[in-house]
Amino acid sequence: KAPKAVATHTGAGGETHQTAGGDTPVMTTQQGLAVSDDQNTLRAGARGPALMEDFHFREKIFHFDHERIPERVVHARGYGAHGYFELTDSLADVCKADIFNRVGERTPAFVRFSTVAGNKGSADVVRDVRGFAVKLYTSEGNWDLVGNNIPVFFIQDAIKFPDFVHAAKQEPDRDFPQAQTAHDNFWDFVSLSPEATHMVCWAMSDRAIPRSFRFMEGFGVHTFRLIDAEGQSTYVKFHWKPKLGLQSVVWNEALKINGADPDFHRRDLWQAIKSGNFPEWELGVQLFDDDFADSFDFDILDPTKLIPEELVPVRRVGRLVLDRMPDNFFAETEQVAFCTQNIIPGIDFTNDPLLQGRNFSYLDTQTKRLGGPNFTHIPINAPKCPFANFQQDGHMAMHNPKGRANYEPNSWSQPAGGPRETPAGYTSFPEEESGPKLRQRSETFADHYSQARQFYISQTPVEQTHMRDAFVFELSKVETPAIRARMVSYLLHVDQALAEGVASGLGLSPLPEPARAARPVVEGLEP
Ligand code: HEM
Numbered sequence: 213k214a215p216k217a218v219a220t221h222t223g224a225g226g227e228t229h230q231t232a233g234g235d236t237p238v239m240t241t242q243q244g245l246a247v248s249d250d251q252n253t254l255r256a257g258a259r260g261p262a263l264m265e266d267f268h269f270r271e272k273i274f275h276f277d278h279e280r281i282p283e284r285v286v287h288a289r290g291y292g293a294h295g296y297f298e299l300t301d302s303l304a305d306v307c308k309a310d311i312f313n314r315v316g317e318r319t320p321a322f323v324r325f326s327t328v329a330g331n332k333g334s335a336d337v338v339r340d341v342r343g344f345a346v347k348l349y350t351s352e353g354n355w356d357l358v359g360n361n362i363p364v365f366f367i368q369d370a371i372k373f374p375d376f377v378h379a380a381k382q383e384p385d386r387d388f389p390q391a392q393t394a395h396d397n398f399w400d401f402v403s404l405s406p407e408a409t410h411m412v413c414w415a416m417s418d419r420a421i422p423r424s425f426r427f428m429e430g431f432g433v434h435t436f437r438l439i440d441a442e443g444q445s446t447y448v449k450f451h452w453k454p455k456l457g458l459q460s461v462v463w464n465e466a467l468k469i470n471g472a473d474p475d476f477h478r479r480d481l482w483q484a485i486k487s488g489n490f491p492e493w494e495l496g497v498q499l500f501d502d503d504f505a506d507s508f509d510f511d512i513l514d515p516t517k518l519i520p521e522e523l524v525p526v527r528r529v530g531r532l533v534l535d536r537m538p539d540n541f542f543a544e545t546e547q548v549a550f551c552t553q554n555i556i557p558g559i560d561f562t563n564d565p566l567l568q569g570r571n572f573s574y575l576d577t578q579t580k581r582l583g584g585p586n587f588t589h590i591p592i593n594a595p596k597c598p599f600a601n602f603q604q605d606g607h608m609a610m611h612n613p614k615g616r617a618n619y620e621p622n623s624w625s626q627p628a629g630g631p632r633e634t635p636a637g638y639t640s641f642p643e644e645e646s647g648p649k650l651r652q653r654s655e656t657f658a659d660h661y662s663q664a665r666q667f668y669i670s671q672t673p674v675e676q677t678h679m680r681d682a683f684v685f686e687l688s689k690v691e692t693p694a695i696r697a698r699m700v701s702y703l704l705h706v707d708q709a710l711a712e713g714v715a716s717g718l719g720l721s722p723l724p725e726p727a728r729a730a731r732p733v734v735e736g737l738e739p
């Protein structure tokens with residue numbers, strides 16, 4: 213469609229001025245003052261110095277100077293879309309959350325996909341984990357399922373997260389590499405962290421170079437709880453299953469795509485949604501109880517472990533459809549704030565030490581990233597259900613308590629008295645806790661290799677070759693021989709042929725001894 217002509221005139225210096233009129237609105241300052249000339253600063257004489265008095269110039273430049281906000285400390289590069297969640301199978305038998313009770317009902321959603329290590333301007337098709345963060349605007353408040361496209365994580369305890377992220381991002385003296393795992397610091401850290409072995413195998417698999425966001429799975433990773441109307445708890449792992457299936461590119465393709473189009477994944481999502489080709493995922497849940505948890509070979513609180521789908525099948529209960537791109541990338545995708553502690557009645561945490569640390573980290577970092585405690589007033593973050601409390605003031609406060617009362621209990625009748633508590637509000641599952649206060653990891657977290665082995669042998673021969681080649685490629689970039697050898701000493705517990713293949717690709721001879729394993733590898737885990 214050809215743009216409509218706008219009235220123009222030429223200024224004294226030959227510059228083009230476009231003027232308002234008809235359906236072309238008048239440009240104003242932030243104070244609403246109509247602007248007569250947006251091309252020239254106010255000067256003393258046509259060739260004289262600019263005047264301090266030029267408030268329009270100063271306002272325009274001041275605002276421009278402040279356009280950037282800090283990028284996310286991790287997951288800086290991302291792309292989001294709006295959509296909805298529709299329940300297809302009631303979960304009312306195990307969960308009282310309103311969103312899971314009426315089949316066919318739709319809940320608005322916003323989803324942001326991301327890479328983890330790269331900066332905001334880095335390329336899309338890098339070898340990395342992908343974030344899969346979902347905000348569900350439920351009738352009982354916002355529920356954020358802040359997941360990844362890989363069902364496990366690198367570390368078991370949130371206190372290690374700053375070290376892990378420092379090691380994964382650019383090395384501090386040289387500020388490279390931006391987005392690849394191929395560097396000494398990353399491999400140094402993971403080769404000193406046997407707990408990372410399982411996740412590193414996933415990161416070296418084809419899962420870490422997805423064809424597009426539309427072909428990725430998503431996982432809540434941690435074990436959460438569902439709570440029913442009687443207050444009974446059922447453990448749950450959340451899954452998103454893509455309707456298009458799972459697809460990856462191969463490494464050579466990834467390199468070429470990144471060179472030709474670093475925006476490949478975001479362009480794919482934009483074009484799919486704009487052309488009415490709406491991507492869709494099924495929500496799946498794995499449900500289990502304490503008896504299963506006690507009989508399981510691993511600790512259900514350990515985020516480096518998954519629950520095999522052969523042991524606990526995934527029950528599909530709903531679908532997530534993305535059907536609308538944001539009107540404005542910054543306002544929505546950049547300013548959206550997902551947080552693991554945003555939950556609703558019917559859902560609760562477990563004592564997974566990674567989850568508990570995340571519950572602190574997100575709100576804390578977002579308070580800085582989004583400039584103070586009122587980022588929930590930004591429309592993309594505000595609930596779509598009624599909300600009211602006595603929080604007030606702070607930077608950018610858009611709504612303060614109305615009327616006389618800004619505290620409770622108070623003696624004032626409505627409407628002056630404001631909101632009050634309700635027994636139907638959120639309550640935590642009353643899990644019993646006891647034991648000494650310790651800084652010590654549970655020994656039930658000590659088997660670091662069995663599930664890595666299970667993952668490796670569940671891959672097809674072609675996928676196994678891709679994994680081996682990825683280890684060789686990435687580790688060949690590592691300059692320190694001891695780090696390479698340590699990684700191979702872990703891989704010897706995962707699979708002998710894999711370890712030998714990687715060692716031979718690296719020219720590493722003789723083979724190092726297998727790393728000391730705190731727990732023997734559990735055999736008989738073949739799928
Ligand atoms: C951001 C997932 C572990 C701290 C994110 C995002 C995702 C994510 C998807 C991007 C959210 C967005 O799109 O805006 C995960 C998963 C984890 C994990 C699945 C492990 C299972 C952790 C841990 C910490 C942490 C252990 C800290 C203790 C952060 C921070 C951000 C972030 C600070 C940036 C948030 C922001 O600025 O808005 N994470 N994360 N994450 N994560 Fe995690």
